[in-house]
Structures are given as C-alpha cells and as structure tokens.
Amino acid sequence: MIRILIADDHYLIRQGFEKLIAKELGMTVVGQAENAGEVLDLIRDNECDVIVLDINMPGKSGLDLLKDLREIRPKIKVLILTIHPEERFAIRALKTGAAGYITKESAPDELVKAIRKVQSGGKYVSQELAEKLAFDLADDSEKPQHEYLSDREFQVFQLIGAGKTMNEICHELSLSLSTINTYRTRVLEKMNMHSNAEIIRYAIKNKLVD
Numbered sequence: 001m002i003r004i005l006i007a008d009d010h011y012l013i014r015q016g017f018e019k020l021i022a023k024e025l026g027m028t029v030v031g032q033a034e035n036a037g038e039v040l041d042l043i044r045d046n047e048c049d050v051i052v053l054d055i056n057m058p059g060k061s062g063l064d065l066l067k068d069l070r071e072i073r074p075k076i077k078v079l080i081l082t083i084h085p086e087e088r089f090a091i092r093a094l095k096t097g098a099a100g101y102i103t104k105e106s107a108p109d110e111l112v113k114a115i116r117k118v119q120s121g122g123k124y125v126s127q128e129l130a131e132k133l134a135f136d137l138a139d140d141s142e143k144p145q146h147e148y149l150s151d152r153e154f155q156v157f158q159l160i161g162a163g164k165t166m167n168e169i170c171h172e173l174s175l176s177l178s179t180i181n182t183y184r185t186r187v188l189e190k191m192n193m194h195s196n197a198e199i200i201r202y203a204i205k206n207k208l209v210d
Contacts (some may be wrong), residue, residue, distance in 0.1 A: 001026055002119050003047055007033040008054040008081075013104070017052060017081075017111065024112050036060035036068075043055060043073055045077045048114050052099075059174050063089070063096055063151045070097040077118040077190075087174055090129050108162060140189030144206065145191045153190070156183040160196050161203025162210070 006029060014032045021027050021048055033040040035057050042048070045058060051069065055062035066078055077099040082089065090101040099118035101134045102110050106126075114124040161171045169180050184196075193199060203209045 001028055001051045002115060003028055003030045004115065005031050005033065005039065005042055005046070005048045005051045006092075007027070007036075007039045007051060007057065007065075009034045009057045011063065012055075017107070020111060021107065021115070027112070027115065034058075036062075036065040037067060040068070040072070040164050043076065048073075048076055050077045050079060052079050052081050052111070052115070054081060055084060055093070061151075061155060061173075063093060063155075066093065066096050066098060067151075077120050078113055081111070081126065090125065092154065094123070094125070101129070102126070106186075137165065145202070146206070146208065148190055149187060153183050153187050155189075156180060157187045157199060158208055160184065160187070160199045161208055163200060 008014050008017070011034070014034075018029045018032065019096050021029055030046045030048055033039040033042055036059055039051065039053075045050075053062050053065065057065075062080065062082075062171075066080075069076060069078060070106075078097065080089070080093045080101045081097045081104060083104050084157065093101055100114050100123055102124065103112050110124075117124040146154060146157060155173065156169060164172070166177060166180055166184075169175075171176050173180070186209060187199065188194060191199070191202070193202070
C-alpha cells in the first residue's frame, strides 16, 4: 500500500486529488496539509511514502520544505504538483531533491502514474523536460542567467518580475523588508541588472511569470 500525503493550500484541490487517488487499488491518502508546518506535523505522526507537494504555499515555500524533508525524512518521495509550467521550477525542484514534477493541468491523466513511478524509485517528468535535462547536461555553458540564482533569490526575482511591491513580497514570503532588499540586491548583481524594470522585462521575455 502506497501511503500518500497531499500538501496544497487549496481545500478543493486537495479533495479532488484525494478522490482521484481513492479510486486506485494499493493507494491511500494518510493526510492533507495546507502549509509546511502541517506537513511536518503529519509526517511525525504518520507513516508516509509519497508527498504530493505544491510549490506555492503560505509561509515556507514548497522548495524550502523540500530541503527540510530531504534532511528529516529522506526516504519519502516528493512529487511536485503545481500550476507552474515545467520551465519555471522543474529543474530547480529536481536538483533540490524532488522525485518528480507534473503540472496540475496534467494531473488528472498523470498523477496516479507519477505516484507509482516515484514510489518505485524512478523519476517522473514529461518527455519535453527529459529532453531539456539531457541538453542541459550535455552543455551547461548556455544556462540562462536566472538558473544561477539560489532558490530564495529566484522566488524574490519571480515576485518582482510579476510586479509585486517590496511590501507585498515581505508579506508573501514572511520575511523582513531588509531581508527582501538583500535578496533583491543579490539578484541584480548576479544577473547584471540595475532595476526592477529590467527584472520584469527579463521575466516576461523568458515566460517566468504569468
């Protein structure tokens, strides 16, 4: 029996995934969580094989939680399931320790198959992403500028790129203004930019924001 934890901040999405999984033999949902704290509480009290994890949750992000899970419960397989297209977060998530990455758009057709694949020890990605990963391994010299940012720097970069104010970013990431400004400075330095406007143009051009 594959024991699954669903982590997403939207109740209806969690319920939909649980109903989808409930139809399958050999799978059971042991809990639902809407934020990182609830995930950590649930895995302390429940045996879990696979966590279906959204990247965007209130407070600590899915990527930050993924790092914690690698240290606390490294045997648990983490399947990232998100609204974001693969080109935005997939490679970053896989490098951080995720066992697979699918979009919510493809979930009705792929979720069960992805869970079985990662539980068996495999990696689950789309064919398009697999080809991109192979290309990146073959030639790292063409890596885009944003790939050199840390996970937190990339979060701040993406929120700036989406037109968020510094105060809005502080609230969304639960960080102080001085901390956000420090990350913004690092982003500008690493990407050889001088303003938020340049970040916004780059993010739009490279389809890193909606």
